[in-house]
Amino acid sequence: MMIQNGEKNTISNIGFRIVKDFKRADSKIIEGFKGIATPNIGDVMGRFRAMDYRIKTINKPGIHIVGNAFTVRTHPSDNLLVHKAMDLAKPGDIIVIDACGDMGNAILGELMCHYAKVKQIAGYIVDGPIRDLQAIAEMGFPVFARGGTPRGPYKEGPGEINTTISCGNVPVNPGDIIVADDDGIVVIPIEDANNVLEKAKAVQQKEAGIIQAIYNGTWDRSWVDETLMQKECEIID
Template identity: 60%
Template sequence: MSNLGLKIVEHIDRLPQSLIDGYKGLATANIADVMGRFRAMDYTVKSMNRLGVHLVGSALTIRIHPTDNLMIHKAMDLAKPGDVLVIDAFGGKENAVVGELICHYAKIKGIAGIVTSSPIRDTNAIYNMDIPVFARGATPRGPLKEGSGEINTTISCGLVPVNPGDIIVGDDDGVVVVPKSEAVSVLEETKKIQEKEQSIIDGMYESRSWERKWVDETLYAKGYSPVKG
């Protein structure tokens, strides 16, 4: 009998915690730029907490039916401290798949955060909690707990592929997914970008100007010519 639709991979490879921690404080916008402006989740996957949230952790992937969250409960039992539950509910919009009780238990387990492209509920409680939760809005309609689903397989969340152990970073702009195989180089390049941007900002305020030559150079290279008269 096939185990598709009821598949649980209990043990996955995670990157060194020191590498994952390197992403703390890095902006999702800069990380996305390094990855060619790809690997950023759809704009509907937004923080459900107070402003200033920052999520960093290792992806524990979950695929569920849009109306059922049994596999989320199983995944929490398998999760290690620092994991991020990334939930693929096939873009379901009718049922909340995460609520306050799940968030409290996740916090107790040391789970770093929760990301889903479906709705949640108990938003007031979650808004005031210190566990990052990213979701597609809210609804009071809860889920069933019947099965089926998969844990730690390749999923899609927010229109981005996610593999177990990928690095998840979230802030007030949204969520990005850093593939495990690219984690070192993306980290190095993101730090360079943030240092460069800070240098530009500092220079702006020191000189009260911003070098704009590149704007016209880019336009002229594309064939632009001024319209006179």
């Protein structure tokens, strides 16, 4: 169901449909996640909502992007709906593509990255392969994918834009916050964003304190032996 002007409207053409817009997170929340590493964010979400490790950056080390998810579900080997998504996405959005993890045909390449860069799209997350890896890496546009192939895509459809998808075994809704870096990708439900942000900041501050304690020799390690004792671990001299 889609709600417009307080009225419910049925979207009936399941599998081949486009929702043009959705609610995005406040810009302050997006800014707040910048600089927070994905492991810290994942830890405060029960160690869930991290995408499959095989979806990884093709960029040089040091990548870190944050943005609202602009979701695309595309038939494996086809990118017609990805092209439409590029036209509809707003500056700062991250286009997240569910291509079913199929590795047969590239879902996007260099030209689509140049266009996305001009549109100020923040990056692509692709549950599938891409092509032109070296060219994309050299231009510095953020792309995360399962790998590469020279085999190009078709442009026939079907597919969906801005519906719930699965990417890297994680559900993604339009407007969810995506944070992606060298470690991988986490998905933060938009309704939980404030809570997750505060908890992730606290973890970040705690780890900064631990690093300082390591170097000044005050890191309390007693918890290790205490945990082993609680679990009745046998220690032999």
